Amino acid sequence: xxxxxxxxxxxxxxxxxxxxxxxxxxxxxxxxxxxxxxxxxxxxxxxxxxxxxxxxxxxxxxxxxxxxxxxxxxxxxxxxxxxxxxxxxxxxxxxxxxxxxxxxxxxxxxx
Amino acid sequence: xxxxxxxxxxxxxxxxxxxxxxxxxxxxxxxxxxxxxxxxxxxxxxxxxxxxxxxxxxxxxxxxxxxxxxxxxxxxxxxxxxxxxxxxxxxxxxxxxxxxxxxxxxxxxxxxxxxxxx
Numbered sequence: 001x002x003x004x005x006x007x008x009x010x011x012x013x014x015x016x017x018x019x020x021x022x023x024x025x026x027x028x029x030x031x032x033x034x035x036x037x038x039x040x041x042x043x044x045x046x047x048x049x050x051x052x053x054x055x056x057x058x059x060x061x062x063x064x065x066x067x068x069x070x071x072x073x074x075x076x077x078x079x080x081x082x083x084x085x086x087x088x089x090x091x092x093x094x095x096x097x098x099x100x101x102x103x104x105x106x107x108x109x110x111x
Numbered sequence: 112x113x114x115x116x117x118x119x120x121x122x123x124x125x126x127x128x129x130x131x132x133x134x135x136x137x138x139x140x141x142x143x144x145x146x147x148x149x150x151x152x153x154x155x156x157x158x159x160x161x162x163x164x165x166x167x168x169x170x171x172x173x174x175x176x177x178x179x180x181x182x183x184x185x186x187x188x189x190x191x192x193x194x195x196x197x198x199x200x201x202x203x204x205x206x207x208x209x210x211x212x213x214x215x216x217x218x219x220x221x222x223x224x225x226x227x228x229x
Contacts (some may be wrong), residue, residue: 087154099218
């Protein structure tokens with residue numbers, strides 16, 4: 001069974017204080033790992049897809065990295081508008097097209 | 112362009128009543144997913160439609176839940192004889208085709224229907 005574990009569950013940062021969110025996974029043949037951002041009362045919004053170990057993707061203050069067992073979402077010099085829940089999902093290989101999601105990390109950035 | 116649209120945005124119903132939740136996917140997207148999100152829980156997969164293929168219903172929690180997709184576009188999730196444990200946010204997502212098949216097929220989510228069963 002595919003499993004995705006995100007840590008920490010919640011993270012409070014001061015504006016400008018860089019940190020990382022972790023996504024550990026077990027999956028039968030990773031086809032892709034996805035990061036989403038979810039604001040309160042909204043649906044998840046796609047951020048990145050990573051396909052193979054060693055791959056990195058960047059967008060503004062966010063950088064996602066991938067190893068064979070986990071992914072990190074690095075947040076550099078965060079701003080209050082980066083406050084949201086960040087979700088990680090894995091897409092298994094084989095014939096399944098059902099992404100499995102983690103429970104997310106709730107990030108609050110204080111000004 | 113228009114994103115995934117879900118209606119209603121909020122639904123309060125009495126225990127035992129039936130409810131219908133609607134999802135309008137992005138035009139041209141062949142894959143459609145329903146997920147359920149409860150407070151403090153991750154997204155729980157419910158059902159998946161891909162083109163004209165038989166849907167993957169493996170995530171439906173009981174036979175009270177059913178879904179259909181008409182004309183490869185609009186989808187309706189129906190919950191019969193609602194129970195209090197059905198209270199959650201029901202999210203619909205569509206993608207151009209199954210994620211992983213190409214490099215440009217993330218899931219695009221609607222803002223969900225918040226269902227409260229009293």
